[in-house]
Amino acid sequence: MSVAMLVFIACGVIAVLGAIGLILAREPVHSALSLVLVMVALAVLYLLLGAAFIAAIQILVYAGAIMVLFVFVIMLLNAGVEVRTNLSRMARWLGIPLAIVFLVEMAYSLVHEYGQRAAAAGAVAGPVAASTHDLSVKLFTEFVLPFELTSILILIAILGALVLAKKEA
């Protein structure tokens, strides 16, 4: 059991628990905090996959700015406690077992397919970390049009949010 496997299992379990916490929580603030936990666990998984820059961007932008916006809006709108309803009988007796069957079947086929691929190709030589330099070269040469378009998109989003959220004078 290598360290990488241990870290993967730990972060995977934390991410799934966070997602279940998002669904089962009664207060929206607790759901938001569970989602932040999922994002931090995913950032650690990105680090494990060698994408250090993307992990830092995930925490900086997603967990540190977008979720703060969510938490602010929840606090400002004073979102109350969620009303809990029971699952319908169809969902409970048919839905959940079928979902589990589907998941097991998909997992089996994935492991079967990619396991064979890895065995055929031989062991991959060590972790290859994606350097920030290469990533930014690609971003500014091959993907420069989407990059500029997203900057315009953010400008539109700022203006739209300002106009929408303004109170009627």
Next chain:
Amino acid sequence: MVPISYYIILSAVLFGLGVIGFVFKRNIITIFMSIELMLNAVNLAFVAFSREFNQLDGLVFVFFVIVVAAAEAAVGLAIIMVIARNRKSLNVEDVNLLKF
């Protein structure tokens, strides 16, 4: 070394939980957060595949998904605030003026 299929399975599980949250929850902010969870699951799949095939295009796409999610969250939350102000409730089932 963790096989890539494990990452894909984790991504699928997270995506499925996001869909469950999206379908079954009533509070509109929680529904929005389930959408963000789905986007995160997809990001994980992108990064895993980018590592598997040793290409950086996956990481560039993750960058764009994060940026677009930021813009979408800003506008979406502004819309939610306007709805909450007009309908006085954050329950999705209360936004029903167009129902006959």
Next chain:
Amino acid sequence: MDFVTQHPVLVVSIIKIAIALFVIMTALAYLTWFERKVVARIQSRWGPYWVGPHGLLQPLADGIKFLFKEDIVPPTADKVTYLLAPFLALALALTTLALIPIGPASIQVLGQATQLVISHSPVGLILLFAISSMGVYGVALAGWSSNSKYPLLGGLRSSAQMISYEVSLTLSVVGVLLLAGSFDFYDIVGHQAGHWVHFFPRWEIIPQFLGFICYLTAAIAETNRVPFDLPEAETELVAGFHTEYSSFKFAMFFMAEYANMITVSCLATLLFLGGWLSPFPPPEAGSAWHWQLYLPAAGLIIGGIALIIGGLRSVQWNAKAVFPVLGIVCIGVGYLCTWASVMPVIQGPFWFLGKVFLLLFFYVWARGTLPRFRYDQLMAFGWKFLLPLSLINLVATGLVVVLRMRS
């Protein structure tokens, strides 16, 4: 011992973390003492004087007081978030200190060569900003979970201030990144090695002076210090987001604020003041005696002598007893710094800690002298003045880099 030989990196990391935690906690406690003394002297009074010689045991007394106070939890507070917020604030503030290197040398611990940093990451700078940007949660959740008007208002104000100044903070640093070309702290400090005209050190403060000013202002606002501390000042809004917190949880917020202050000062020295590099030009090749290698030892010995003389001349009986002993310990440590095995290693940390100390003194000095901003003035200043200034700095630096690349 088998575990030690099988996992050397893990064991060395644990040792480094233990040492760093101990040093940081002591530094936090004595930073509060230092602040109270300096602010008091600015205000023509003595500050802590009676608890131990010259108030040196005051932090210990404060700590014991915090531990023994009654721990009140508001009955309508949201239990989970109420308990989580101070832990989150302190944990994030302390985690950022794991990324900061204090010296270039690599020393041998338990037979394993290791650098003077807990975690050396190639994207250290942006990871540090990412972790410190999560500090907003501690404040916002503390304000909300107290279920009371004043904490909620104070928490929302404080977190809005923090996220506003965070933009200027990160933008003012990008100028340094453009010139240095890497996120790694070792590369950034390495870029600042050498001297212009054999005299001026190549620290980034000289080409990036505007960036340094923007960074320092944004950092003071980010850590909620005077003159930007309206959301948590004692005379405004009761006490802001930590009104309803008592005893140990309040102490954790307090410690988190000082830890943030230390982190931001360390970052400023690494990025703008040359980190662990000495300001003196290295001696020319051929001269056998490098006089600047003896500076740490000389500084400590002079400090020890000053402590002995000050202690013997002092009026307090406990100062007369304790300070000469401390002075002798100082001289002993100074002599230790002249040993051949210690001397090259101690150079980097000596200069680094000296510069951090100067920046912390500046922080405390600002607290003692400047009046507070009103909240709307604060937000207008952040968005309408500091952000355009950081952007101008960024564009100008970008222009210079591109022109230099073309020529």
